[in-house]
Amino acid sequence: MALTVNPHLASVTPELRQWIIDQAEAGVSAPKALQAMLDVGWSEDVALAALESVLSEHLQERNAMPGQLHTAAASEAAPAAVPVPDLALEGSPAWVRAGDRDVKVVMSMKLPRVVVLEGLLTADECEQIIALARPRMRRSLTVNSQSADGGDELNEDRTSEGMFFERGESAVIAALEQRIADLLGWPVANGEGLQVLHYGPKAEYKPHYDYFEPDAPSAPALLRRGGQRVGTLLLYLNTPVAGGGTTFPNAGLEVAAQQGTAVFFSYDKPHPNTLSLHGGAPVVEGEKWVATKWLREREFN
Ligand SMILES: O=C(O)CCC(=O)C(=O)O
Numbered sequence: 001m002a003l004t005v006n007p008h009l010a011s012v013t014p015e016l017r018q019w020i021i022d023q024a025e026a027g028v029s030a031p032k033a034l035q036a037m038l039d040v041g042w043s044e045d046v047a048l049a050a051l052e053s054v055l056s057e058h059l060q061e062r063n064a065m066p067g068q069l070h071t072a073a074a075s076e077a078a079p080a081a082v083p084v085p086d087l088a089l090e091g092s093p094a095w096v097r098a099g100d101r102d103v104k105v106v107m108s109m110k111l112p113r114v115v116v117l118e119g120l121l122t123a124d125e126c127e128q129i130i131a132l133a134r135p136r137m138r139r140s141l142t143v144n145s146q147s148a149d150g151g152d153e154l155n156e157d158r159t160s161e162g163m164f165f166e167r168g169e170s171a172v173i174a175a176l177e178q179r180i181a182d183l184l185g186w187p188v189a190n191g192e193g194l195q196v197l198h199y200g201p202k203a204e205y206k207p208h209y210d211y212f213e214p215d216a217p218s219a220p221a222l223l224r225r226g227g228q229r230v231g232t233l234l235l236y237l238n239t240p241v242a243g244g245g246t247t248f249p250n251a252g253l254e255v256a257a258q259q260g261t262a263v264f265f266s267y268d269k270p271h272p273n274t275l276s277l278h279g280g281a282p283v284v285e286g287e288k289w290v291a292t293k294w295l296r297e298r299e300f301n
């Protein structure tokens, strides 16, 4: 894939536009195309902006599903896209209904599919959830993809403490789960139990994907309980003084952790071309409490 467009031109020229479309048509993933641009001297910000604008425009022209980067030629390479939770944002409303309340739409992005919302929880509800979780916190584990039972393991990339609530285990949790289901048009039963994480100073969660690696030994055991993860809703339960945002490195995006704010993102296939790589940035000052709701394709039990 030869790229000869002058990287010092900040605007998207017709040649660059065509090159980006050719890459997508040939099945080159967005991160690979980005790397090719960086290799010939593009700055990351400008390259990402060009990729994002050309691909989303191109997809609209083709009337493709949001979040779907590859076209027919590449569909053998990536797994098939499946339906994902999403919000009713047609007409770009300022507020969107979430069960018993309206929440403010702060920003929405097509690729990666990311929506930031304000006011999904009140400060009082955040405090209640922290109080319920606090006595149950343990050092966070991640799924061990090498073990056939999908067991958990300690992970150096994840220096937080965590716990899981049972679905519907208390009134505040059940109300939140119903609110999320209404917001995203996705059944409560397809959600995993709410996870709460606590990060102290310097603690972080390095960039990762939330979907299960389909080829990993652990995949069959994990997928048996409701299929793939297809979406994540993160809820900030407090406001760290500095740091602790959620980063999307392939989109150059960082969502600030603010009490009551939520970030939703989805991934319609277990593939990096969803650009859903994300991480919890190190807490610089203060502490961070966040709740994670993972959504499965089917009923999770
Ligand atoms: O703490 C964050 O901002 C990210 C948490 C996360 O990625 C997860 O729980 O899967």
Ligand SMILES: [Fe+2]
Residues within 6 Å of the ligand: 208, 209, 210, 232, 278
């Ligand atoms: Fe995650």
